[in-house]
Amino acid sequence: MTVKQISVFLENKPGKLAAFTKLLSDNGIDIRAINIAEASDFGIIRMIVKDIYNATTLLKDANYICSVTDVLAVEVKDEPGALSSLIAVLGDKDVNVEYMYALTNRIKGVAYMIIRPNDQAKAIAALEGSGMKIVSTEQLF
Numbered sequence: 001m002t003v004k005q006i007s008v009f010l011e012n013k014p015g016k017l018a019a020f021t022k023l024l025s026d027n028g029i030d031i032r033a034i035n036i037a038e039a040s041d042f043g044i045i046r047m048i049v050k051d052i053y054n055a056t057t058l059l060k061d062a063n064y065i066c067s068v069t070d071v072l073a074v075e076v077k078d079e080p081g082a083l084s085s086l087i088a089v090l091g092d093k094d095v096n097v098e099y100m101y102a103l104t105n106r107i108k109g110v111a112y113m114i115i116r117p118n119d120q121a122k123a124i125a126a127l128e129g130s131g132m133k134i135v136s137t138e139q140l141f
Contacts, residue, residue, distance in 0.1 A: 002070035002120065003137050004052045008045040009065040012038055020045070023062055029055045032140050033114055035101040046101070048073070048114065050141050071116050072123060073140055075133040078104070078111040086113060086132065093126035095119055103140075112140060 010016055017036075024031065033048040049055045052068065059066045076082040083102075090097060096118040103112050112135065117123035127134055 001072075001124075001134050001136055003048060003073045003114070003135075003140065005069045005071045005114065005116075006045075006047050006049060006052065006055055006059070007067050007069060008047070008059060010043045010045055012041055012043050017043075020064070023058065024049075024055070027054070027058050029058065030141070033101065033103040033112075035099075035114075037099075046099075046114075048103075048137065048140060050137070052137075069116065070120065071114050072120070072127070073135045073137075074113045074115060074127060075135050076111055076113055078109050082111070083113065086127075089126050089130045089132065090115075090117065090123060093122055095123045095126055 008020070010020055030050045031047050032050065035046045037044045037046070048071075056066060056068060074086060076086055087097065098116045098118055100113055100115045103114065105111060115123070124134060
């Protein structure tokens with residue numbers, strides 16, 4: 001089970017991020033998770049939204065360069081050591097994490113890690129085999 005993530009290239013200039021988030025807000029796009037990685041001239045925004053189709057259509061119509069990637073959302077306990085356990089499960093099966101970011105949940109004691117592994121099938125097998133819970137987009141919202 002994977003979650004669709006939108007990646008957007010955004011010029012690294014004052015006001016660009018504000019215009020981007022205003023566009024999403026004005027059109028009722030609910031962002032559940034967001035990560036921004038920057039370079040000198042541009043940034044890459046990675047985000048999980050509830051309505052992937054409407055969000056990507058809106059962004060493309062507004063001339064943003066974006067793509068959709070499958071990532072994993074893994075439920076972890078919101079406590080010290082939970083991330084280490086998750087990473088150990090993947091590492092033990094030779095799965096590399098290309099990038100990841102976290103989001104909290106409305107349920108006390110639960111957090112989610114968004115992971116982009118180098119091998120999705122291997123990562124899913126490792127996580128499910130260890131009893132870790134991979135969640136869907138609907139479960140994130």
